[in-house]
Each structure stands twice: as C-alpha cells, then as structure tokens.
Amino acid sequence: MAYPSPSDVPVAENMDSQPRILLLGLRSSGKSSIQKVVFHKMPPGDTMNLESTNQIVKEDITSGSFIQFQIWDCPGQNDFSDSSLYDLDYIFGTRGALIFVIDAQDDCNEALRMLNRVFTNAYNVNKNLKFEVFIHKIDGIPEDQKLELQRYILYTASEELKESGIHGLHLSIHLTSIYDHTIFEAFSKVVQKLVKSLSVLENMLTMFSNNSGVDKVFLFDIVSKIYIATDVNQVENELYELCCDMIDVTLDISCVYGEGDDDVENSGFDHESGALIRLNTNFVLYLREVNRHLAVVCIISDTNFQRRGTIDYNFGILRKKINDILEANKNLEKLKNNSAAVEDANGDDDLSNNVC
Numbered sequence: 001m002a003y004p005s006p007s008d009v010p011v012a013e014n015m016d017s018q019p020r021i022l023l024l025g026l027r028s029s030g031k032s033s034i035q036k037v038v039f040h041k042m043p044p045g046d047t048m049n050l051e052s053t054n055q056i057v058k059e060d061i062t063s064g065s066f067i068q069f070q071i072w073d074c075p076g077q078n079d080f081s082d083s084s085l086y087d088l089d090y091i092f093g094t095r096g097a098l099i100f101v102i103d104a105q106d107d108c109n110e111a112l113r114m115l116n117r118v119f120t121n122a123y124n125v126n127k128n129l130k131f132e133v134f135i136h137k138i139d140g141i142p143e144d145q146k147l148e149l150q151r152y153i154l155y156t157a158s159e160e161l162k163e164s165g166i167h168g169l170h171l172s173i174h175l176t177s178i179y180d181h182t183i184f185e186a187f188s189k190v191v192q193k194l195v196k197s198l199s200v201l202e203n204m205l206t207m208f209s210n211n212s213g214v215d216k217v218f219l220f221d222i223v224s225k226i227y228i229a230t231d232v233n234q235v236e237n238e239l240y241e242l243c244c245d246m247i248d249v250t251l252d253i254s255c256v257y258g259e260g261d262d263d264v265e266n267s268g269f270d271h272e273s274g275a276l277i278r279l280n281t282n283f284v285l286y287l288r289e290v291n292r293h294l295a296v297v298c299i300i301s302d303t304n305f306q307r308r309g310t311i312d313y314n315f316g317i318l319r320k321k322i323n324d325i326l327e328a329n330k331n332l333e334k335l336k337n338n339s340a341a342v343e344d345a346n347g348d349d350d351l352s353n354n355v356c
C-alpha cells in the first residue's frame with residue numbers, strides 16, 4: 001500500500017494553496033530516495049537504480065488523514081541563487097518547509113555552501129518557512145562520529161548564515177537514513193510543523209494517555225508511517241521503531257486476510273483492525289484503527305494493560321474526537337473553496353460590467 005505515483009495523481013486545483021515541502025541538496029544526496037521510501041514504500045535497496053532528477057518533480061501528498069501538502073523534489077543543481085532564472089517569490093512564498101539533504105558519507109563543505117545560498121534566499125522571501133537539515137546516509141557513519149558531524153554542520157551552517165546577514169533563522173537538524181526508521185521519524189517532525197490542529201491533537205493524546213495509564217501514544221498516518229502527533233511523555237527511540245514495524249505487520253496481515261485490495265481506500269484496514277504485541281520487557285504495544293488512514297499505537301506496561309476495558313472506552317472517545325476534527329477541517333476547507341469561488345464569480349461579474 002502506497003501513495004499513488006506522481007503520474008497517477010491529478011494535480012489538485014488548489015495545489016498552490018497547500019503547504020509545500022521542498023527537498024533540496026547536492027546531486028546524489030538522496031532526495032528522491034527519501035521521497036520514494038517514505039511515500040511510495042519503495043524498498044531502500046531499489047533506490048540504487050533511481051535516475052537523477054533533471055527538473056522539479058511536484059507531487060500532491062493528500063490522504064484522508066491530516067496529511068495534506070505538496071512535495072517538490074528539486075534537482076541537485078538547483079540552488080535558487082539566481083533570481084533572474086527562478087521566481088523565488090513563487091517558490092518560497094508559500095507556507096511550508098525546506099529540507100536540505102546533506103550526504104554524510106561525502107565531503108559536506110560544498111553542501112554547506114549550497115545550503116547557505118538556498119536558505120539565505122528563501123529566508124529573505126519568507127521568514128516563516130521551517131528550515132530543516134537532514135544529515136543523510138548516516139548508516140555509513142560510525143556511531144562515535146555521528147554527534148561530532150552533527151555539531152560541525154550545525155555550527156558551520158549557523159555561522160555562515162550569520163555572516164550572510166541572516167539572524168534569527170532556526171535550523172532543525174536530523175540524522176537520517178532510508179535503511180532504518182530515522183527517516184520516518186525526521187519526516188514526522190517536519191510534517192507535524194505543518195499540521196494546523198497539532199496542539200489540539202497533542203492535548204487530546206496527552207489526556208488519553210494520562211487517563212488510561214498509557215506510557216506513550218502515537219497517532220500514525222498508516223500509509224507513510226509518519227506520526228502526526230504524540231503525547232508529551234518521553235520514551236526510548238527503539239519503541240517508536242517497534243511501532244513502525246507493528247504498522248507494517250498489521251497492514252500486511254490486513255491486506256492478506258482483510259476484505260479489500262492493495263488500494264489505500266479499499267484495503268483490508270478497517271474499523272475492526274487492531275493488533276496487540278506483548279514484549280519481553282513487560283510492555284504491550286496496542287494498535288487500534290481510527291479510520292482507513294489513521295491508527296493510534298499505544299505503549300502500555302503489562303500492569304496497566306489489565307485495565308483494558310478503560311483503555312478501550314477512552315479510545316472510543318478519542319477516535320470520535322479525532323474524526324470530528326477531520327470533519328470540521330473538511331467543512332472549513334469546503335467553505336474556503338466556496339467563498340473563493342464566489343469571489344471569482346464576483347470578479348467575473350465586475351469584469352463583464354466593465355465590458356458592457
């Protein structure tokens with residue numbers, strides 16, 4: 001199960017009004033691989049055969065969950081430094097995030113120079129953009145060098161931006177690899193910054209976990225394995241990784257034994273879907289379906305899981321609230337589109353009055 005490939009996707013009429021995530025970086029830094037692995041379920045090993053991108057590839061990532069944005073995979077040679085070649089206001093003017101991908105296995109100084117050019121231009125156009133750096137292909141870096149590399153890149157990038165007259169730009173750094181869960185976790189953190197109802201969802205999940213004796217709860221978009229929100233409690237990273245694996249297993253079993261097919265809308269993942277895994281660390285992973293696109297995954301101690309009745313009851317309330325928010329968002333969107341259409345029609349009337 002994956003998002004449809006770009007060629008299958010009709011470009012949404014309101015695509016330009018959606019938030020935008022731009023993937024930027026030198027050639028072969030791994031931009032297309034990230035997009036294919038996260039949104040198209042491409043096995044990481046298959047990315048070795050990807051061709052180089054020669055023009056911006058735009059894709060509409062919209063599911064029935066809270067995920068709604070466009071992703072632009074930019075060719076490695078685009079550093080958007082020449083405003084006579086690029087319409088920078090159009091490229092950077094929309095709400096969204098820039099992800100600059102640095103190949104950790106390559107010399108990073110050239111990448112840092114490009115980062116400086118791109119972020120300087122983007123910041124001058126739109127100070128509200130989210131500036132993210134993925135130190136990518138981290139799987140090839142020894143454990144003891146990872147933090148040192150992260151520190152070097154953060155320090156050098158920040159200093160060079162200051163030298164270029166850019167103050168107040170907040171850089172978020174993530175260590176990523178398509179060969180493990182780090183790319184999903186990093187993408188989750190970027191996408192969360194674009195989810196309008198994030199604080200409401202976080203509050204709801206925190207209330208759910210406090211009232212149900214749950215140690216940690218994630219709200220996942222099941223197709224991309226991006227978690228849209230979580231509660232405020234902290235857990236070890238390995239548990240997040242296990243939650244991702246659990247989603248894979250549940251989806252595979254739903255596709256084989258559920259009633260449906262491989263398509264997102266008709267997959268076997270339905271309101272009866274759920275899964276329970278007992279770990280040998282006295283914890284339980286508990287997954288419940290929210291709708292065809294969303295699932296809640298909880299990490300609960302064995303002792304607290306004995307109150308499963310309470311957890312299920314509270315989950316019923318949580319599911320209803322999440323679906324209510326989705327419905328409200330949909331209605332708001334419809335209202336916006338309708339009022340835009342009315343404005344357009346009025347504009348046309350004015351025009352025809354003038355012509356008469």
Ligand SMILES: Nc1nc2c(ncn2[C@@H]2O[C@H](COP(=O)(O)OP(=O)(O)OP(=O)(O)O)[C@@H](O)[C@H]2O)c(=O)[nH]1
Pocket residue numbers: 025026027028029030031032033034044045046047048049050051052053054074075076077136137138139140176177178179
């Ligand atoms: N080891 C490792 N290799 C990766 C990772 N991500 C991507 N690669 C490899 O890096 C190479 C280049 O990946 P692409 O996704 O084509 O790079 P790109 O940035 O889109 O390149 P352009 O389209 O030329 O700008 C491929 O061989 C990928 O398999 C990673 O996390 N780890």
